[in-house]
Amino acid sequence: MKKYTILGEKDTRSGFGDGLLEAGKRNPKVVALCADLTDSVKMGAFKQAFPERFFQIGIAEANMIDIAAGLALSGKVAFASSFAAFATGRVYDQIRQGVAYSNTNVKIAGSHAGITLGEDGATHQILEDIGLMKMMPNMIVINPCDYNQTVQATIAIAEYKGPAYIRYGRPKVPIFISEDTPFEIGKALMLNEGKDVTIIATGHLVWEAIKAGEILEEQGISAEIINIHTIKPLDNEAILNSVSKTGCVVTCEEHQFNGGLGDSVAQLLARNNPKPMEYIAIDDKFGESGKPEDLMVKYGLKSKNIVEAVNKVIKRK
Amino acid sequence: MATIAELENIAWQIRRDIIRMVNGASSGHPGGSLGCADLMTALYFEVLDLEPKNFTMEGVGEDMFFLSNGHISPVWYSVLARRGFFPIKELSTFRVLGSALQGHPTPKYSLPGVRVASGSLGQGLSVSIGASLGKKLNGCNHLVYTLCGDGELQEGQIWEAIMFAGSNKIDNLITIIDRNNAQIDGEVDNVCSLSNLKAKFLAFDWDVVQMEGNDMKDCIRGLKEAKQLTGKGKPVAIIMNTLMGYGVDFMQGSYKWHGVAPNTEQTANALSQLKETLGDY
Structure with a gap:
């Protein structure tokens, strides 16, 4: 059995936040939208670096998804983020019509996915989002495993043209994928x-x-x-x-x-x-x-x- | 610049197209389409700054239009074709297997003029806000226009969008509300009243223009007034009074023609009331 050492501990949502910041540095077309959870979903660094490209939508996830679609139509790479429960199930129809069917360059970023969200309980612990998202034509679905892979995956979907769903978690978990491990969408x-x-x-x-x-x-x-x-x-x-x-x-x-x-x-x-x-x-x-x-x-x-x-x-x- | 008479002539032909398309497909939504024929003609033949041959999804350097109440696709398709976005003869493929002219609009088949899918109601205003923000980021001074049905305003997302646009001073956006007081199950005021719509928009920090949507002269007046209000820190709503089914006596003013196709006899009757001004497709 190949040995894997723990390189550190970090939440995968921080991997998203750092990946988003890097994607924003690489491409001025990257924009980010948030529904009143900026720091929870780790968009704070992007907001600080690119305030004109960050949109605080308020507690209105449906509006957020379709605003993201409109921004994508204007040539932007639009990342819309909330807790995975509210970024998918709550806005299924908006994603279906405005993102997947319309094939807009929107990235749905679902933080706090799964049961490891913990104390908030079942309202917030979505366990159906992979199924919801993968059923939609045109939508790709990514679920990275640690901080490093989440950074890589976030940068990769920013470069990919088309609708994408990425889900990641809240708690600190071991980092064991090295930074130089190749990451390719669709490649095991x-x-x-x-x-x-x-x-x-x-x-x-x-x-x-x-x-x-x-x-x-x-x-x-x-x-x-x-x-x-x-x-x-x-x-x-x-x-x-x-x-x-x-x-x-x-x-x-x-x-x-x-x-x-x-x-x-x-x-x-x-x-x-x-x-x-x-x-x-x-x-x-x-x-x-x-x-x-x-x-x-x-x-x-x-x-x-x-x-x-x-x-x-x-x-x- | 077209004269009012020229625009009215175009609108009559658009109405003929609508009746013929819906009859041809034995399905579709004639009521709201007929009611919005004047507005859509005014927009595409007089007000919107765009060049059909140069259509791009990004819409940089031109005005953008989004149809939020996608079911009135017949009027949009007819206006787009008559304006030169795609061949007029394609109108005969409305709702036919393999056509780009789907029952509800979609960019899936690369139909020039259509940027996003609509049909599931309440979403077009949000998309338009995104496009408005995109224009600001792109340094594009053109405007974004949206058409919504009044029944559609019962969707909660519309109010999220109205609140956001007012709060964020999206002042390159003009939203037209087709106030025909008709929806599938009856009059909007009876199904779930919008009550004082103007007061609602004002309360959300929008500017409001009112106009008569079946009076071409007033359409042009209202649209120009709205345009003059843009760039001043507020989004602009146009509350447009229309009659569902306008121009066809047995359809006019009745919610029952929201989504019913006329039969052969009704079609002949309707067409006898609508002047063929530009030649049928």
């Missing part, structure tokens, strides 16, 4: 080559997958670990190649079973190479208030759960 990242099982993970669950890989190695199980940061377009080739080698797969994500990364992988395998598969995801439940770590444990999103799923799926081979 091979974290560890193995032969017995494929573990496909996205977002905060990638670090859990690495820890699971270390435990599995002690049990004599060789796990191939793939980081899918781009859920749409999915890197079909990387997944099919790996699964044809290992013969079984476990997907890991901080999202509902329904509509998540697991769904995309299952669909791919069903059409090409059906193999035993297990999901680490949330099983049709809303979240609740609590510390992020405690919620991860309660909802079965820890390395221990991944190890159990691997043992189960290998038996089904």
